[in-house]
Amino acid sequence: MNNNRFMTxxxxxxxxxxxxxxxxxxxxxxxxxxxxxxxxxKMARNATRVMDAIDMFR
Structure with a gap:
């Protein structure tokens, strides 16, 4: 339920x-x-780098 709300x-x-x-x-x-x-x-590049960094720690 909480994840669905987040995605919305x-x-x-x-x-x-x-x-x-x-x-x-x-x-x-x-x-x-x-x-x-x-x-x-520039913001899109930074967001992509942040998402890559988050994936790396999983």
Whole structure:
């Protein structure tokens, strides 16, 4: 039950984050857009590294 609730929250949070990101990109200048895309790529890389580190300890 608890795991199901966690997954529901993760999915809802992801959808909300994507929606906010798309809105922000549509309302920004090209220079701001490039900066947002770079930050997003950096965050994705860091998240992947964290997930790999967590898997390594199992």
């Amino acid at each position: 929250g993760m999915i809802a949070g992801s959808v909300l984050g994507i929606t906010a990101g798309v809105y922000a990109i549509n309302r920004s200048t090209p220079r701001q857009r490039r900066r947002i895309m770079r930050r997003g790529a």
